[in-house]
Amino acid sequence: MTIEQLKKIREEASQKMNMIGKGNAFRIVVGMATCGITAGAEPVYEALQKIVKDRSLENISVISVGCMGECALEPIVEVFDSKGFRTTYCKVKPMDAERIIDTHILNGLVVEDLLIAKYKKIGGYYGA
């Protein structure tokens, strides 16, 4: 590989990863390090993938990633949207996958009861 080829891979891949300004495209990531998998992230990931596949939602990519650092709140699912916002859902169960797709992706709403802000305390206050 040459440096030019490396640059080309970088451009293509960042184009693919970047959701900003892509209309109704979403990148959904599931934390799947040992911590996430132990907490049950695998069935969540599979459920999300199945919905996306079954409904042929081509603008949505479901990706497994490493540890986000919030061990107590796993399994964690994050949704990155075309406006550059990052929504973090925690303690997600496989049965929540449908709600995340329906509510968040298709209707543009958030799944309130899974928002990390409701669970994580920062400096004595719950976030958001």
Place this chain on the structure above:
Amino acid sequence: MALRYQVVVCGGTHCSSSDSQAIYEEFQRQIVAFEIDENVSVFMSGCFGFCDKGPVVIVYPDSTLYTSVNVRDVAEICKDHLMNGSVVTRKAYTNITPEDEAKIQKFRETNLYAHQERIALRNCGIINPEDITEYIARDGYSALAKVLTEMTPEAVIEEVKKSKLRGRGGAGFPTGMKWGLAARNKGGQHYLICNADEGDPGAFMDRAVLEGDPFSVIEAMTIGGYAIAASQGYIYVRAEYPLAVERVNFAIKEAYKLGLLGNDILGSGFSFDLETRLGAGAFVCGEETALMASIEGERGIPRNKPPFPADAGLWKRPTIINNVETFANIPSIIIKGGEWFNHIGTEKSAGTKVFALGGKINNTGLLEIPMGTTLREVIYNIGGGIPNDKKFKAVQTGGPSGGCLTAKHLDCSIDYDTLVSLGSMMGSGGMIVMDETNCMVDVARFFLEFTVDESCGKCTPCREGTKRMLELLEKITRGEATLHDLVDLESLANSVKDSALCGLGQTAPNPVLSTLNHFRDEYLAHIVEKRCPAGVCKALIKYYITNDCIGCGKCKRNCPTHAISGDIKQRHTINPNICIKCGACKLACPVGAIVTA
């Protein structure tokens, strides 16, 4: 019918003072009245930051911002907007700037990494660790490209020296200097090793990096190989991390496929090969000389230094060993420069450090903070404080080799030198938080038990000394010790510290010495008063039932040894001769009438 609208009422202080609670309740009433409560949900959120326009209500998904909302407006919003889909223009704020838009969306996000700065973990949780192109998209391999095209090996070492990066494995030796020592030995085979044999109880930083961003370690090792003229690298990872092993092996394969490992990398003529080696779970193999023995196929036991690995390491060749997190910092240092890195953190401890926060803390997890952050910020801001409003007692840093920091150290900065001066150490980054229900003698006993188990047995101070120390500690927790034993314990701890062969033995007494230093009164309570103040040491506690007992009989039913007697609706009693102090009754009691003393 699925959810169609979400109504978010600002619950910030300003809006609350102007009736947001009443508006929220009115919405709840009206959606029921209009029979739309199945597809509309209403909730309160934190402040949106439109305080001058309050009370504020936002309707999603169209993100309509209603300002100066009055309780009387609610019915109209419900009828027109939520039922019929037409915005109530009279109240809608139309002049929305992009900044406003960001504020409107903000309630979705929690600042996941508040008070943190992520360098080593920059890609963890962001990229797919099994897709090298995602790593490349996040500036992956641009550091290697820069090194191979623009920099000499000396310049790379200079840059790392300038960054003041110190070893993240615990001891904190300057990485640039270490690389320089190996590079000084010209000619012949050199080796580079990544130490991923993370053995401290409660530490999992390296696992997170290897599982979440294995490419950054591989890229950094290639850079390191170039700098010290090593053509072969090894990642020594413990077999207890099967997923990390799998992802690292996969990542290595991917890198070979793209020609980012192997011969003539990026057309530079530089070649570097990388393999994994699995550790079989011995704690001592995290010690560098034992680790090298293990790679050579020998039994994993340490040897004397000098000669240092930089002069004679693996197969007696110059070898550099760095920790996973140290490597994970390298690509950013090369891209952004050593100067950038050494401006983060403190003067003597540059950059950030990843910690695994565990124990009695609300937000357990991984965090990466600039060096010099105070302990208070970690425990109370990032960690979210101690659960159940218990009192903070101490935090153990550095695992079984470290010591504890107490409430009086909360405002001390976390960096290599401060921690050492307080009798602890940075260690690899485990932080175990303890509250008032932890007995410090028991904590010291726990860590020592670990060291005794893991001692390789080569040198007498560690093999025999730690065992004798453990016996003395057990004697104390049983309430059988005398003050003379305490003197013995302390002098033995100091002897082991001064005479053990390797770093593990030398630091093994640290938990004992530091708890003795900060919590001597607890030791004395065990020895003189035969009492465990935290109520942990079984031999010294007694369960009894107070007057609060309602006579429900739950304790009696849960007692495995039938030590509890009493009639229904009468105060029960525990027979101390039969009680095995398992605590099942205390857990079962619905009114908290069972206490220890």
